[in-house]
Each structure stands twice: as C-alpha cells, then as structure tokens.
Amino acid sequence: MNNYIVRRIAQAIPLLFVISIVSFTLIKLAPGDPVLSFVTPNMGAEDVERIRQNLGLDQPMYVQYVVWLKNVLSGDLGYSLVNHRPVAEMIIERLPATFGLMGASLLLSLLISIPLSMIAGSRQNSLFDRGLSLISYIGISIPSFWFGMMLIYFFAVQLHWLPSMGMRTVGMDSAWDIIKHGILPCTVLTFMNVSVYMRYIRSNTISQLEEDYVQIQYAYGATKGTVLLRHVLKNVLLPVITILGMSLPELIAGAFITESVFSWPGMGSLGISAVHGLDYPIIMGITMMSSVLLVVGNLVADILYGVVDPRIKTTG
Structure with a gap:
C-alpha cells in the first residue's frame, strides 16, 4: 500500500505541472489588462508602463510563469x-466559510441520498421510486442560480423567514445567526448534490439486488432490510466514494455560482471577483489548490475502495 501511495504521488507531480502550464497560459491569453484597473485620467503612458513593470507584466509569458512557479515551490502564492x-x-x-458551507451540504447530501436511493432501488418502478426519479431529474435540470433566487424570493422577500445574503447580520455574532444565513445556500447545494447522488446509488442498488449473493441471503431467510443494510450497502458505497473524491476540490473552490447569488464570503465569491478583476495570482492559487485536492481525493477514494471491498487490491 505504501508503494502504491508513493507511486500515485509521483504520477501526480507531472500532472500538476501540466495543469499549471495550461491554466497559466489560458489566464494570460484571456482578454483584458489588469493594469487598466490602476490607470487614472491623470496618468501618462510612462506611468502606465511603470505600473506594468512593477507588477512584472512586461516580461514574456514564459518568464512570468517561471517566476510564478519558483515562488510557488518556495511556498509563496504571490500578491493580489x-x-x-x-x-x-x-x-x-475565506476557507472557513467555504469549508462550513460545502462540508454541511456534502454531509446532508449523503445522509439524505443514501437511504432514499436504496429504498427506491429496492422498490423499483413503485410510486416512491418514480417520485424520487422525478425530483432527481428536476434537480439535475434546473440551474442552481435560478433555484437560489426562487428560495430568496419566497423565504427572504415574501415570508421574511431567512436572510437573503451574507454570512452574518451586522451587530450579531452568534452561531445561530450563521446557521440562518447558511440555510438557503446549503439547501441549493444539497438539492443539487442529492439529485446527482440518487441516480448513481439507485442504479447501483438495483444491480446489486440482482446478484447471486442477494438471492442466497433470501434463501437463508434474510429479510430485505437485513440484505440492504448488511450486504448491499457496502457495495453501494463504491460509487459514493468516487463522487466524494471528485467533490473534494469543491471544499476549496466552493460553488462559485451559489456563493455569488447569496453573497457568501467564501472561495467562490473570491474567485468570481478575481476573474472580474483579472487578478492572476488569486485565480492560479485557487486553481492549483483545487487541483491538488482533486489528486488527493482520487488517491483517498482508491484507498477506501480496498477498505470497503477487500476484493479490490491496489496492486500493480
């Protein structure tokens, strides 16, 4: 196992290097000039060029990349x-705000989607199964920003039950106030995640119930609930592990659209403002941290495969 982990990390290093080159190149080729945000009507061409030199933007693209890479390897992500x-x-x-929101939504998504999907899969084509499938299709189809605005309209504007934006009320510093601000964005993220997770888990539950080991358990007199909890559940967890591994980067990048709709002060809103301001160092910092988490998430998922199902071996 240790050799496997070392080998995967060694494979990830050139991958991150390629990601950094592609990301840096795309950002530099994007239209716009960050120097323009510093220009005032009283500045001349020499002043503008001096600003460009101070920011290091007068160098060729490959020189800027080498300087950036050297700083990152020394632990310096640069200055905004x-x-x-x-x-x-x-x-x-910004990390605590995004960690809290995304962590809560992922946890709620798993707690809701796993039992509901397994019940739906065990009652294939029933009214309950068709109802969940309809809800899942709706969640996958509707845009998250539209759903977020609908929640704001009904629960914040019309009913005045919940705040519509931000993370805290001015003058208040309590955990309950943060929770109230997080209910609507967490609902949006949870609904979207549950809609996706249910499709995977339901499909896998149906396929597992057709396996021979399930029929053998029924022949021994086991009930459907016992079969689902003791035997089917651990096999159903495999696609869930894959989804969680792919979801780890969201703990850094956050949900850009959802955080922007609700003005949640997390990584998503920071990334949006960086894109609008052509703030290259912040964009690259968020991109690379998300890429590292994606690699780590895949590695953790591969390791957990062997824990959940001993038949899966991480051998060459």
Missing part, C-alpha cells in the same frame, strides 16, 4: 494585483 495582499492570506481567510 487588486488588493495588494498575499494570496495565501486571502485564501486562508
């Missing part, structure tokens, strides 16, 4: 071109 603050410091400030 707009806010003039260390990128790492700005990311660390």
